[in-house]
Amino acid sequence: MNEINKWMNQYVRSGKLSGAQLLIAQKGEVKHSAYTGTADREAGRQWQEDTIVRIYSMTKPITTVALMQLYERRLVDLDDPVEKFIPSLKDMQVLRPDAKKITDTRPAAVKPTLRHLLTHTAGFTYGFNPGILAAAYMECGINFAHLQNSLAEEIDKLSKLPLQFTPGTRWNYGVSTDVAGRVVEVVSGQALDQYFADNILAPLSMKDTSFCLPAEKLSRFASLYGPDSQGGLEVMERADESIFLDQNMKGYSGGGGLLSTTQDYFHFAEMLRKKGECRGHRLLQEETVDLMMQNHLPGDLAAVGEPVFAEVPFAGVGFGFGGWSMIDPDTAGVKGSKGDFGWGGRASTVFWIDPTLDLTVIFMTQLKPSNIYPLRSEFREIVHKYFSN
Numbered sequence: 001m002n003e004i005n006k007w008m009n010q011y012v013r014s015g016k017l018s019g020a021q022l023l024i025a026q027k028g029e030v031k032h033s034a035y036t037g038t039a040d041r042e043a044g045r046q047w048q049e050d051t052i053v054r055i056y057s058m059t060k061p062i063t064t065v066a067l068m069q070l071y072e073r074r075l076v077d078l079d080d081p082v083e084k085f086i087p088s089l090k091d092m093q094v095l096r097p098d099a100k101k102i103t104d105t106r107p108a109a110v111k112p113t114l115r116h117l118l119t120h121t122a123g124f125t126y127g128f129n130p131g132i133l134a135a136a137y138m139e140c141g142i143n144f145a146h147l148q149n150s151l152a153e154e155i156d157k158l159s160k161l162p163l164q165f166t167p168g169t170r171w172n173y174g175v176s177t178d179v180a181g182r183v184v185e186v187v188s189g190q191a192l193d194q195y196f197a198d199n200i201l202a203p204l205s206m207k208d209t210s211f212c213l214p215a216e217k218l219s220r221f222a223s224l225y226g227p228d229s230q231g232g233l234e235v236m237e238r239a240d241e242s243i244f245l246d247q248n249m250k251g252y253s254g255g256g257g258l259l260s261t262t263q264d265y266f267h268f269a270e271m272l273r274k275k276g277e278c279r280g281h282r283l284l285q286e287e288t289v290d291l292m293m294q295n296h297l298p299g300d301l302a303a304v305g306e307p308v309f310a311e312v313p314f315a316g317v318g319f320g321f322g323g324w325s326m327i328d329p330d331t332a333g334v335k336g337s338k339g340d341f342g343w344g345g346r347a348s349t350v351f352w353i354d355p356t357l358d359l360t361v362i363f364m365t366q367l368k369p370s371n372i373y374p375l376r377s378e379f380r381e382i383v384h385k386y387f388s389n
Helices: 002-013 056-072 113-120 131-139 152-159 178-190 193-202 215-220 262-273 286-293 375-387
Strands: 021-028 027-041 094-095 104-106 226-227 233-237 317-319 324-326 343-344 350-354 359-365
Touching: 002 021, 002 027, 002 375, 021 262, 021 375, 027 262, 056 113, 056 178, 056 193, 056 262, 056 286, 056 343, 113 178, 152 178, 178 193, 193 215, 193 375, 262 286, 262 359, 350 375
Parallel strands: none
Antiparallel strands: 021 027, 021 359, 094 104, 226 233, 317 324, 324 343, 343 350, 350 359
């Protein structure tokens, strides 16, 4: 595995990453696990095996599993309209195709459903995306990253704005999974953090995964970095000044709010690889995991989405429930296998399951945004090269 270590170490030694960690398992057996660099460069604190990181959008598959558990219990149907559970999202408006201002709307011809939420085809967006709707999100302070409001209050703000497009007609990366997290709360009667703890985190022994960081774990928490003007790094959020230390948050972002470790997320990813079972607990049935991991778009992302932002290429890649579903690696221009499933986070983290090679792969670091360097494509190429031979 020298090539993999060399690749990771070069990024750290060159000052492009402060620290990083990876884990590769095949058939459930860890074939390689390594970490290097610092979790807090300024404090000289080294990266450790149990370093805690912001996984951001790698929260999305966990929220998806929560909603699919309710689906298995027949408490929800995938084609239920979202307004059935969140009345404030009733009678949504849609931006007109030629809209010049946020009030250029018409009634939505299709009601957004749970299926639309899980596939990012509901018509929601993110504030960092281009367009007048994204700008309106920013102006209204819609930001699910770390909530001082409850999920219900945040979604009430969302309900006062239109959708980007008619649900089901396009793919657009947005706050859909945060809305799905609120559905989990409504249906289960529990706050999202408690539902996760009882039904996912505890059964999988994910003891270091949470929405906010307990004070006693601060020494294991990594700082967040971004690029400086000289091609090096600058601190974006110090560990000891992080918003994730706030124990008084009122809402929990199902789209990007979790902290975790490589080992914890390995337990979750292994559950998906093993079709719903891990560490003696079955979280989902096999057919439900298969449903999650298959493509639910009429083609690839390029056929139904505008190539503005995603954690993966648009050509050759589809979308399942909560993550990508690889259609054709050659068309995507990345190494991998047809049907591999995964997702990344905004701090350059990523995981995937490769059913052909029976792999579970995780890479953790803390560099924001995730498109500064081709970390994911390079890592995929090295892993696929080694295990496909």
